[in-house]
Amino acid sequence: MNGKIIKAQKELYYVESGNKIYMAKARGNFRKKGIKPLVGDDVKIDIQDEDNAYITEILERKNTIKRPNISNVDQMLVFITINDPPLNLYNLDKYLSMCEYEHIDVVIVLSKKDLATSEKINNLTDIYQKIGYTILTLDNYNDFPEDIIKEILQGKTSAVSGASGVGKSTFLNNLVENNLEIGEISEKLKRGKNTTRHTEIFTIENDTYIFDTPGFDSFDFDFLEDENNLNYTFREMADSNCRFNNCNHINEPDCEVKEKLANGQIAKSRYENYLMIFNELKDRRENKW
């Protein structure tokens, strides 16, 4: 039988399979290779009885994230606010770059819209929609667009990320406790909830999952080692017609990115953050820290 690990407690894994949950231990030969099952893993299990099973195989992972250590994230909901906490576009652009690199779809969630002027919201929305990102604007208390959220989550495994205080937990509570009808399975898990923090996935409906633990609040950029690959992770620069096809868009002649920057087609903030990350990566590579 195939299943998905939806919760881990030490060496015990909760595996959802065919609308049931099994408590499973690892027994496959992946253990000899030092591979540990992760929440999010799709696995093969050997069912022992109504409640118990063994994990015999971990199916190939689409990706893994380190903090928290989870796998198979299709989509990241990247939370930001304009005020409280103040917007940090550098962090946002870094997240976005990382998600491009890991092939994780992104939805930018602009939360606490009640605390921002519509002018600021529109300016921001403009920059990111223009380069193809979906931005969802919400107020967790007074404007929680359930149907749109459900549509965004449909059929995918999502995770949330963003700085402390941007409203991630409130959002997840809204989803899991009040609004969306959640499956029986999540209900069953909730009853067993204790105070220790462990990563869990909630089943919203068939094939629709969301991790309850925020991903990488403060990650470093150890996944991208060569600054010369950064240009591929900024959407508006990725397919440029520069004179050199490995153009980094910094000092090269006949650079389309710099032309677009000059005539306002590429946002100044995006380009500046690109440069900052580029220099950081270069520094790191040259000084090997």
Ligand SMILES: Nc1nc2c(ncn2[C@@H]2O[C@H](COP(=O)(O)OP(=O)(O)OP(=O)(O)O)[C@@H](O)[C@H]2O)c(=O)[nH]1
């Ligand atoms: N005005 C307003 N306040 C909100 C909104 N969403 C959350 N808050 C408040 O903002 C504070 C932080 O919200 P959390 O949901 O705990 O934020 P978080 O991102 O989970 O923070 P960490 O757990 O530190 O990562 C709380 O006091 C919430 O009540 C919103 O849409 N509008």
Ligand SMILES: [Zn+2]
């Ligand atoms: Zn260029």
